[in-house]
Amino acid sequence: MSQPQIKPVTGARYARIHGVGGYRPVRVIPNSEVLNWIDSSDEWIRSRSGIAERRWAGPEESVAEMSVQAAGKAIAQAGISPDQIGGVIVATVSHLKQTPAIATEIAERLGCGTAPAFDISAACAGFGYGLSLADGMIRGGSAGYVLVIGVERLSDLTDRSDRSTAFIFGDGAGAAIVGPSDTPGIGKVVWGSDGSQKDVISQTQAWDTAFGKEDAVNGLGEAHDDGRGKWPALRMEGQSVFRWAVWEMAKVAQQALDAAGITADQLGAFIPHQANMRITDAMIKALKLPESVPVARDITETGNTSAASIPLAMERMLESGEARSGDLALIIGFGAGLVYAAAVVTLP
Ligand SMILES: CC(C)(COP(=O)(O)OP(=O)(O)OC[C@H]1O[C@@H](n2cnc3c(N)ncnc32)[C@H](O)[C@@H]1OP(=O)(O)O)[C@@H](O)C(=O)NCCC(=O)NCCS
Numbered sequence: 001m002s003q004p005q006i007k008p009v010t011g012a013r014y015a016r017i018h019g020v021g022g023y024r025p026v027r028v029i030p031n032s033e034v035l036n037w038i039d040s041s042d043e044w045i046r047s048r049s050g051i052a053e054r055r056w057a058g059p060e061e062s063v064a065e066m067s068v069q070a071a072g073k074a075i076a077q078a079g080i081s082p083d084q085i086g087g088v089i090v091a092t093v094s095h096l097k098q099t100p101a102i103a104t105e106i107a108e109r110l111g112c113g114t115a116p117a118f119d120i121s122a123a124c125a126g127f128g129y130g131l132s133l134a135d136g137m138i139r140g141g142s143a144g145y146v147l148v149i150g151v152e153r154l155s156d157l158t159d160r161s162d163r164s165t166a167f168i169f170g171d172g173a174g175a176a177i178v179g180p181s182d183t184p185g186i187g188k189v190v191w192g193s194d195g196s197q198k199d200v201i202s203q204t205q206a207w208d209t210a211f212g213k214e215d216a217v218n219g220l221g222e223a224h225d226d227g228r229g230k231w232p233a234l235r236m237e238g239q240s241v242f243r244w245a246v247w248e249m250a251k252v253a254q255q256a257l258d259a260a261g262i263t264a265d266q267l268g269a270f271i272p273h274q275a276n277m278r279i280t281d282a283m284i285k286a287l288k289l290p291e292s293v294p295v296a297r298d299i300t301e302t303g304n305t306s307a308a309s310i311p312l313a314m315e316r317m318l319e320s321g322e323a324r325s326g327d328l329a330l331i332i333g334f335g336a337g338l339v340y341a342a343a344v345v346t347l348p
Contacts, residue, residue, distance in 0.1 A: 011141030015134065016185020017348045018080070018145070019177040021073025022315040023066045024302065025055040034167045037160040045167045050277020054170030054303025056155040063095045066173035067106045067151045070311070074147070075110070077348060078177035082110045085177070086143030088117035089133055091126025091307040093336065094152045095119060098207070106149065115143075123201070124273045125191065125333040126150050126307030127174065128341025132189035134178035145179040150307030157203065159233035168276075169234070170303025174311025176348070187260030187344035190252055194338045197244065200237045201336035207232065234336075245279045245334055250286030252342045253332045257287075260328075260344035267293045268327025269317055269347065273334055274299035274309040283332075294322045306335060314347065323347055 030053045031042040045051055057066065067090060075082060088110075090103040103117035122129040127150040134146035154169035178186070204210075210232050253272075257264060264287055272280050277299055284295060296313035305312060310331050317323040325347055332342035 009141035011139045012180030013139070014181040014184045015138040015178055016181035016346050017176050018179045019074040019076065019078030019348050020311055020315050020318065021070045021075075021077060021175050022308075022312040023069035023173040024312070025057040025061045025066070025171050027056050027058055028053050029056050031167065038163045038166045040163060040167065048278070049168060050280075050297070050299050051167060051303050052300050055172060057153050057171040061171070063092060063102050063151050063153055064105050064109065066171070067102070067149045067175065068109050070151070070173035070175040071106065071110055071147055071149060074175040074177045078145070078179065080145055080177065080179070082112050085110070085112045085115050085145050085147050087134065087137050087146040088112055088115055089130040089146060089148050090117075090119045091122055091130045091148070091150045092119060092152055093121055093123050093126070093306060094154055094157055096156060110147075112147070122307070122339050122341070123337055124275060124304075124306045124309065124335025125337070125339040125341040127310045128189060128191060128331060128333040128343060129339070131176070131178065131186060131343065131345070132191055132341060135186045135189065138178060138180055145177055147175060147177055149173060149175045150309070150311055152306045152308050154234065154304075154306060157232065157234045159204075162233065162235070164238050165234055165236055168304045170305045172302060172305045172308045172312055174308045174315060176311050185346040187256060187262070189341055189343040190256045190259060191341035192252075192339070197240070197338045200240045200244070200338065202235060203232045204235050205232045242276070242279060244338065245275060246282040246286070249332060249334050249340060250283045252334075252340050253283060253287055253330060256332065256342035256344055257330060262328060262344050264288060264293065265290045266328060267330055267344075269294050269296065269323035269329040271296040271310055271313050271317065271329050271331045273332060274302060274313055275304050275335070309333075318347060
């Protein structure tokens, strides 16, 4: 008897982004407020990072709540119903519960039925990582539509006394619906990692060392209010990150263009992770991006929102008319890990 064959799975030929949506917290933190915590100046922060203000989430603006709001907009723009979503991927480094993933709660609140739902930890490259997975799921036939969310409450992990990070981070959520397409809408995602630089952006302490290893080992689960631990925050070797981003990431962005068979002058938008305006400007130079290509500069009002920054910036460019539906955009995310992901996509 011949070996039985597994029935082949067929997915969509191509995938694209069908809708994008964002959520920005209500509370605006201007640079003047940051100056209450660190010795700095509005001028220094603006000239070194491009940031004028950022948004910080209030108690009601949880990771789940911001995600649901952003996803609702993306779903509406895509013109689908939540029960058509066959996968929910949430990229975040600031959902403070190790388990369960926040994605299942979000999927349930949105009405995505039994869609598989999981979190990924890829910092500022998280949206690109999610997009790559979604693209593969759709073309591989394991999902029809996939919701990719980038969401952060980095204010929870910001040490307000740290001069090198207190002014940088912001909160927010961005979401995209990825689904089938007749033509290629997501170019090859050029993604990767460099674990040799794992320490240049990282949480100061693991949760166990922050709160007492014995508690973790013994699984005591007690309230850890004995004053031993210091709440972990994000630390960054700013100059190392800066150098890496400028030198290495321009090459990755170029690889994404080449893989898509697109030249810089054919782009309708450049939407880099909103890490620092000077990094963006250096990349523009390295890529020899023509002045006619609009560049996302959402960092000025939003700060660095890690996984949320690309979809938030994308939404803003489309809403403001700087970029149009159907345009080609080069996106690139990079951050803690270190990790990166770049691709050319068709804007929804
Ligand atoms: C963080 C960052 C803005 C700091 O800028 P920088 O030019 O590298 O600053 P440095 O740490 O070299 O410090 C330069 C000077 O500014 C001072 N300085 C540092 N932080 C300051 C602050 N918040 N306000 C005012 N002065 C500050 C330093 O004391 C130093 O002074 P000195 O020259 O008298 O010694 C920059 O390194 C950066 O943006 N890196 C990339 C970070 C990033 O994008 N991270 C996210 C990746 S996902």
